Amino acid sequence: MSMNSEGRVTRPETAAPANVDSFTGNKGLMLEEALIFEIGASDRTGVDLPEAPKIASRLGGLEREAPISLPGLSEPEVVRHYTRLSRQNYAIDLGLFPLGSCTMKHNPRLNEKMARLPGFADIHPLQPQETVQGAYALIHLVGEWLVRLTGMAAVAMSPKAGAHGELCGLLAIRSALEARGDARKVILVPESAHGTNPATAAFCGYAVENIPATAEGRVDLEALKARLGPDVAGVMITNPNTCGLFERDMSAISDAVHAAGGFVYCDGANFNAIVGRVRPGDLGIDAMHINLHKTFSTPHGGGGPGSGPVVFSEALAPFAPLPFVEKDGDHYHLVEEETAGEHHADSFGRMVAFHGQMGMFTRAAAYMLSHGADGLRQVSGDAVLNANYVLRSLEDVLDAPFGASGPCMHEALFSDEGLAQGFTTLDVAKGLIDEGFHPMTMYFPLVVHGAMLVEPTETESKAALDQFIGALRSVAERAKAGDPALKAAPVHAPRRRLDETAAARKPVLVWKEPASGGSAAAA
Numbered sequence: 001m002s003m004n005s006e007g008r009v010t011r012p013e014t015a016a017p018a019n020v021d022s023f024t025g026n027k028g029l030m031l032e033e034a035l036i037f038e039i040g041a042s043d044r045t046g047v048d049l050p051e052a053p054k055i056a057s058r059l060g061g062l063e064r065e066a067p068i069s070l071p072g073l074s075e076p077e078v079v080r081h082y083t084r085l086s087r088q089n090y091a092i093d094l095g096l097f098p099l100g101s102c103t104m105k106h107n108p109r110l111n112e113k114m115a116r117l118p119g120f121a122d123i124h125p126l127q128p129q130e131t132v133q134g135a136y137a138l139i140h141l142v143g144e145w146l147v148r149l150t151g152m153a154a155v156a157m158s159p160k161a162g163a164h165g166e167l168c169g170l171l172a173i174r175s176a177l178e179a180r181g182d183a184r185k186v187i188l189v190p191e192s193a194h195g196t197n198p199a200t201a202a203f204c205g206y207a208v209e210n211i212p213a214t215a216e217g218r219v220d221l222e223a224l225k226a227r228l229g230p231d232v233a234g235v236m237i238t239n240p241n242t243c244g245l246f247e248r249d250m251s252a253i254s255d256a257v258h259a260a261g262g263f264v265y266c267d268g269a270n271f272n273a274i275v276g277r278v279r280p281g282d283l284g285i286d287a288m289h290i291n292l293h294k295t296f297s298t299p300h301g302g303g304g305p306g307s308g309p310v311v312f313s314e315a316l317a318p319f320a321p322l323p324f325v326e327k328d329g330d331h332y333h334l335v336e337e338e339t340a341g342e343h344h345a346d347s348f349g350r351m352v353a354f355h356g357q358m359g360m361f362t363r364a365a366a367y368m369l370s371h372g373a374d375g376l377r378q379v380s381g382d383a384v385l386n387a388n389y390v391l392r393s394l395e396d397v398l399d400a401p402f403g404a405s406g407p408c409m410h411e412a413l414f415s416d417e418g419l420a421q422g423f424t425t426l427d428v429a430k431g432l433i434d435e436g437f438h439p440m441t442m443y444f445p446l447v448v449h450g451a452m453l454v455e456p457t458e459t460e461s462k463a464a465l466d467q468f469i470g471a472l473r474s475v476a477e478r479a480k481a482g483d484p485a486l487k488a489a490p491v492h493a494p495r496r497r498l499d500e501t502a503a504a505r506k507p508v509l510v511w512k513e514p515a516s517g518g519s520a521a522a523a
């Protein structure tokens, strides 16, 4: 086998798994693709430029001495390279993306078209306010929708992702406590919480303590009440929670926390399951972030721009961050530190350089306006219906630990209970790749052994759900029967099983030119 400097196979695999009979070991019109540096050569180029004139250097001796080592390629080689790579990536535009907790839903093309309008896309945050009234109107409009849909008092649009929104909410809670001279030190977080919740609390300087879950997968109200006291700043509760269940005791939780002098933060990443049906403001919540990239269909993934506006109760609204857009008759203006005046003197300050993610706001506005209030209500209904269809269609082959707790919300949770000896959730996930699907979220939430969290979202048709259910069913049956071939999966993907820990911990991000004649040491 021919390997590159990082130990990747770049030539036909001679030792392909027994049931793969293609020359390269790959299938489905999928060619092996080397790094662009390996395809290129320094004596080739895709452009023809005239010789640069000799000019006197003004770099003061800092000029590069060695060649820059860019790969030389022709235009078709470059186009093919990146097109082939793009075909090796799974995407929401290719098929169902069952990642629970992530809400990978369709991004309507209308949103994209609106976000590219020059009046939104080609403006600068430092432009005079009179020249960007339309952009401010749009930010204000999205904020108003969020306040209405959540039944809260105020909104901060600037946080740039869910986790950033959590930080915003906790900073407001901390400011409110400091304003009354109350130095509480503990944030309570349920066992099933998304990892960002305890991380945010710790980042804000709080000690984090766990609240146990009941056998049916919800917050244990009695255990929570028993822990409340003068040292507890607040709780962070995800509703609907990461087991895919609605926290029915939310009002009682809020009442108890308020009675003990604390604040209630709600992780609203799962708002897509209740939008148009439940107003968090009615449940006593003080602050909640909303992931526009989950509930309101703006794209996400690959770490790329999200948006996590935070809504606040009356009690926390005065502490919300600056700047924000205020409407004054037909005119919009920014409330900044310099112009805030006494009215906003309690704001905890600024979170980001400017006003937030304009492109995401535009996409969310297009989504809200094109759906309307009735459409958003249907979104949550369909999301819950689709998840329950998945749950009930598979609970005869996969263990559904909270299946008896009633209908699920927007995601279906299974465990590895009942798989054959030696077979794990990982095997099921790898098997799904061979079936043509991106795997579901695995090993999260931690409260369930070998968790598989499936979120189909509302945009999947029954036909698409049936296709996915059929695929997962067949893989689950193989894992229960202990089919040894499943241990080799995936065999139809460009790569077999990788050392994922090594890939995450020791990523090879730098290509080094091989020393002449020999093969390069890994970078």
Ligand SMILES: *Cc1c(COP(=O)(O)O)cnc(C)c1O
Pocket: 101, 102, 161, 162, 163, 164, 194, 196, 197, 238, 242, 267, 269, 270, 291, 306, 307, 308
């Ligand atoms: C996605 C998610 C978050 C974090 O949101 P980001 O935008 O990825 O920072 C927090 N909590 C829950 C429950 C989530 O699903």
